[in-house]
Structure formats: C-alpha cells, structure tokens
Amino acid sequence: MIRLFFFFLLLRTFSCADTIYDIRGSSPLLDANMTQFLNTWRTDTLTPIQSGIYTNVIVNGNPNHKRVALTFDDAPDDNNTDKLLDILDYHGVKAAFFMIARTMVEGNISVVQRTNDEGHLVLNHTLSHPRLSDLNESSIVYQLDHAAEQIESITGHYPLLYRPPYGSINSLVVESTNNHGLTTILWSLDSLDWTLKDSDAVVENVISNVRNGDIILMHRNATSVASLSEMIEELKNKGYLFERLDEMLGIRAYR
Numbered sequence: 001m002i003r004l005f006f007f008f009l010l011l012r013t014f015s016c017a018d019t020i021y022d023i024r025g026s027s028p029l030l031d032a033n034m035t036q037f038l039n040t041w042r043t044d045t046l047t048p049i050q051s052g053i054y055t056n057v058i059v060n061g062n063p064n065h066k067r068v069a070l071t072f073d074d075a076p077d078d079n080n081t082d083k084l085l086d087i088l089d090y091h092g093v094k095a096a097f098f099m100i101a102r103t104m105v106e107g108n109i110s111v112v113q114r115t116n117d118e119g120h121l122v123l124n125h126t127l128s129h130p131r132l133s134d135l136n137e138s139s140i141v142y143q144l145d146h147a148a149e150q151i152e153s154i155t156g157h158y159p160l161l162y163r164p165p166y167g168s169i170n171s172l173v174v175e176s177t178n179n180h181g182l183t184t185i186l187w188s189l190d191s192l193d194w195t196l197k198d199s200d201a202v203v204e205n206v207i208s209n210v211r212n213g214d215i216i217l218m219h220r221n222a223t224s225v226a227s228l229s230e231m232i233e234e235l236k237n238k239g240y241l242f243e244r245l246d247e248m249l250g251i252r253a254y255r
C-alpha cells in the first residue's frame with residue numbers, strides 16, 4: 001500500500017513537471033486587434049507543443065516550485081542593456097539574455113562580455129532576427145550556428161538554448177534545431193513590454209498573471225528598464241524566487 005502511494009506520488013510529480021502552460025500576459029491597454037493577434041499566435045504555437053508534436057520546445061518550468069526566470073530579448077545595445085544589468089545586480093538576480101549576433105559590434109561587445117561576466121546567460125536570438133519559419137533548413141542552421149559562434153568568440157560559451165524571433169516556429173524549425181542539438185525556449189508569461197509603453201501596466205500584467213515556474217519574456221527596451229525594479233520587488237514580496245533559466249529548468253545552457 002505504501003509502495004503504491006509512493007508510485008502515485010512519483011507519477012504525479014513527473015506529470016506536473018511536464019505540464020505545459022498556456023501563455024499568459026494581457027492588459028486592458030491592448031486593443032481588440034492586438035489581443036486577437038496574440039491569442040491566435042499563442043494557440044497556433046502551443047497546440048503542437050502541448051500535444052507532443054513539437055518536442056524539445058520549452059514554455060515553462062516546474063509548476064510545483066515557486067520560482068520564475070527572467071529572460072530579455074534583443075540585446076545588446078549601448079544603453080538599455082547596461083541599465084538592465086545595473087538593476088539585476090542591485091537586486092542580486094541572474095537572468096538570461098537572448099542576443100542578436102549582428103548587433104554585437106564595436107561598442108556593444110563590452111556589454112555582451114559584461115552580461116557573461118556578471119553571471120547571466122548569453123543565449124542565441126539568431127544572427128539577424130528573421131522569422132525562422134520563413135526559412136529553409138540550411139538558412140535556419142546558418143542563422144543559429146553563426147550567432148552561436150559569434151557569442152562563443154566573445155564569451156567563450158557556445159549556447160545550446162535559442163529563442164526564435166517573434167516566437168515564430170514551425171515543424172521544420174523544430175526539427176532542424178533539434179537535429180543541431182539546440183533547445184527552443186519560448187515563454188509562459190509575456191510582460192508585453194514591447195507593446196505596452198507604460199511601465200505600471202507591465203508590472204500589473206506580470207504580477208496579476210504570474211504562476212510557479214514561469215519563464216518571463218522581456219526586452220532590452222526602455223519600458224522594461226522602467227518596470228524591472230518594481231517587478232522584482234513585487235514578485236519577491238509574493239514569495240517568488242528568481243532562478244537563472246538553466247537552473248530553473250535543470251538543463252545545460254552551453255556546449
């Protein structure tokens with residue numbers, strides 16, 4: 001009887017850990033068209049993941065643990081990335097930055113190094129930010145492999161985790177990246193910093209939608225800079241622990 005109980009406990013633990021969330025993130029400031037656009041993209045993207053057709057595509061972490069991971073897309077730049085790093089440093093939070101390799105030039109290289117040196121992840125957001133779902137297999141691999149090599153030349157680490165620009169994937173993208181040993185990282189909570197230019201609305205959106213194990217999507221833009229500090233404090237007040245993406249997921253970030 002006791003054995004049976006532990007068996008079901010084990011089963012329950014595994015099945016919960018495999019729960020794939022719906023993507024949240026909303027605001028009364030979004031118009032009807034944008035809401036419709038977002039909902040369509042979310043359903044179309046998540047259905048093949050939740051039904052097991054797309055494999056190795058991560059949306060969220062374990063729902064049993066009160067932890068979240070912050071992720072920032074589209075760095076580096078010569079302004080907001082440094083500001084985000086200052087705020088993260090002040091709060092002692094480690095995050096993941098999905099970077100675009102083509103913008104890692106001249107004055108921006110030092111901020112890529114700084115991101116790595118301060119214990120954040122420098123991950124792959126392609127070479128030039130195309131919709132990967134518009135490309136053929138060799139172009140998909142080219143975009144990701146060249147970006148990873150460029151990141152490795154700066155940080156010393158070849159990232160195994162990538163985020164598709166616009167969250168745009170199809171079966172060819174998933175298959176190609178899986179064949180290349182890469183893991184697709186989406187998100188379960190969209191801060192909407194890219195469409196809400198109001199930092200209070202971004203904080204309110206995150207706080208009212210957060211769940212255990214959320215991967216939170218943000219960007220290196222002025223709205224995220226303005227909202228980050230308060231967001232971290234309010235999440236901490238609600239008892240959430242911040243973990244770096246690879247630690248929350250229990251996976252390797254680098255080759």
Ligand SMILES: [Zn+2]
Pocket residue numbers: 073074125129165166
């Ligand atoms: Zn992007």
